[in-house]
Amino acid sequence: MAKSGPERPGRVRAFKPKVSTGCKTCKIRRVKCDEAKPSCKRCSSTGRKCDGYFYSGAPSSTTRRLPPPIDPAKDITSTNTSIDVCPSLNFLDSNLEQRSFSFFHQNTIPQLSSIFGSPSWKQLNRLLLQAAYHEPAVRHAAVALGALHEHFELSSRPLLSPNEESSSTQFAVQQYVKALGYLVNPAIRRGKPAADVALITCILFVCFENLRGEYSMALSHINGGVKIIEEIAQTSSTPISPSSSEGSTPSPPTVSLEVSQIPYVPLSTLSLIFIEFDVQASGLVSNRTRALSARKFDMPSTGYGPDIPTVFKSADEACLALDHIRTHGVRMLDTALRKKKGPPDMADMRVTLDLIHSFSSIRLKQWSGAFDTFLVRNPHLVNDRGVLMLKMHRVFMGVNTAVGRMGLIADETIFDQFLPQFKLIVELCEKIIAVESVMDRPRPIFCLDTGIVICLFGVISKCRDGETRWKALDLMMSTDRQEGLYHSRLAGGVAKRVIEIEEEGLAQPVLVADLPNSQRLAGVEVEFDHGQKRGTVRYIRRPLVRGPPGPGEVIEEYIEW
Template identity: 30%
Template structure:
């Protein structure tokens, strides 16, 4: 068979190809063109990687993107152990290059990123604070080690197989790892605070570490330590003039809003406790004074929690429940009512322009907090504990909203077949409202449903212990139902439970780092000056 091209044609084609390749290597001057070699960067921003250009790696947005008017999409979080406070991100070494301790820290970082982070800020994080917190950990060793410590404690919290009715062991590998990381974080934090003037980012990191230390203490059931860290964070907020969030718009200000929500909720939870040897700050957080509608549910949550915190400071005075409100208290109470009314109007304006909010559960949580405030501020104190009977429908509405958040139908009457799993959240979500409904509402159906949800979804939110809350409610019901078998004439008026036997005052005292004493006073106890009945519970 003959070839399709003669031999001389193939030779000419090879010669033309050789000449073309030679000419392509020549520039206009006739010299051979030199290839320019540039180092490959694997730690640049996402935008520069896509464009395949060198990134200068400036945080939070690189100058290469900013100078060309492009949006910098940030940096993929690469787990690594920081060695300094420099803004340089070091490529993570291969697993076989890590020491055993470093490998455990990497695993803890992954656990914190995938499991713990969603539980820090509740429904209002929207990826802002959590994402930036992970990025900042590469720059601040104190933050890195604090995250590792929390991850160790959280993993121990969710994987411990000890029954929830029995106290856990406080000595195992996870607990010891968390303690070592906590000590490293303290040392790095001291170095950070002893340096030059702190930037706003530095201060946000320090406040975040305060919250992580609070989280660590709460997970371990060490409430006294949690109170210390909450109080320290609140004092730093005021000392650094960060307690006024009016006009917050930048990314750092969005982080500050998340800090505001968590600190105000933790402060509201801590108010009812009798804190010995701890001078608690009485300064108030300051919301924005703008009359414009909210721009997001995050803005609405910040304002609501600040108003709620002001209300809790008002109601933390025990004399209010024994002698009633005086003129000064009435003025403060009316101020709280006006603030919440203004909040209602702003939220209504926001929802009129945003009929489909970004997160329905977040909106339900706002409604729950607002309903609790409405009950507290509109209650007739002259009726005593019987005033709660006027809000039965409000308590039923709160219970319905909680059931929607937990995705638990109200009609369920049997306990789940599987043992309940422990949940943890630094933000206040459902445990506190369930406790208040079960404690204050005497309508049997509503009260039992609230207790059923507390039992089915045990956990810890901030410093609020769900299992302890359930034990307190069970003891309250035991005391209150004594009226059903009391001598004739010992009871007074009241639906379901008479006014004399209703528990109208709870006092909480920390007697040990993992124990709390609850003193329960009935209306009759307060009138006769009798000491209340005590319940000592140990945190799991």
């Protein structure tokens, strides 16, 4: 047998250490990245989209640790911790920008959706960083919010007074102005801004103004975001869904914004967030209609719809389903009230309210069955903070649904029958605060979702059992939290005045039977002064179903914070 030729040596691959840096696109393609900021040249030269750089909050051997900033007005080094800053943040101009952006990533983002656990907030948070790397408007808004949030956590008085300005808040305002400039000034940006970038930045602006206590400005940003959603809905020829970027034709651009084919955050997610904002703002401010309550503003979203399974797979799924029940009930009521101008026809209204009650109560019963089965299968979650929140909102929604069936409320005594539910809400709030008190690091609560403040305020204003409502007030004032547009201590001050006005001249403790209907308040209206940390609160005795309140039926007071 013929002997074969000399044996060819096998290819020996040269050893090269794994590269842990580089943009996400190059790492996935396993090619060398030149690490140019904000987008690498390898991606841009080949027509690919550079997806930015990975950033891990965990410190590494190359991670720099920035010491706490020194505020000339107050030495906060004794209460603060250092912030880990990744080298991939070198595209930011200064150490202070890097520190604030790192605080935003490590502390602000986890808190934004940490209370009720809404999946809409969670999805936004997962995708926010990518937008911040690529978009200067989002980036500077994130830096501004991170700087202010750090000050918020360290300040003994989170709601800053008009004369209390420190170097950290001045820096935050400067970054805020930069973000505004990139968003609205055509001289420093190219072409029309993308709709999702404008909405993301708008959300960060709402957070920023809430932390500053500038609620009139926060409402202005909410209204701006609502206007963008309206514009998209009116000019889009096809629904914008989470999967619309895959194999579908992008919707035509709006008049002033472009609808990106591949948005950083799905417009359906952003729409849900602004629907939540819209409900919060309309419940807080007098004479404000819910602009996004019409069905035409719906953008299909995975998991958000009328279908309720026999058992929920997760608390997130349960949260989305409960959100849909609430939003749909509000939408049906708004539609009924807008059908005719002038006072509503009570006969027609009662028929409508019966239909709304039937729909909401059936859905809420289905939801409770699926939720209770989920808890049976997951007993370790019984005392989870998010689960306790869902339990509390179920009870609160049940009261609102039952009261709604009774018609537009002419007699405040109808709330007296719900004393057991009010007591349960207070008990659940107490458990939630207790769970929060054993967290790794006690801190003021900051989120944009609806948490315990609105439920406690409902108990204080509608439960006339003295022991229960005063306990609810004590809980509200004991916790320092900013939940969307509601700050616990500011709302608590208004709630305390409700009790004082109703219980004036009565011996303590006040029982339900001690308060006649004529002495009870029917509602509270708030009007913020634009650009000022003050507003007008109107405590109204006359139910609106009986017409506009007359002289002596409104107590008007000014508040400052």
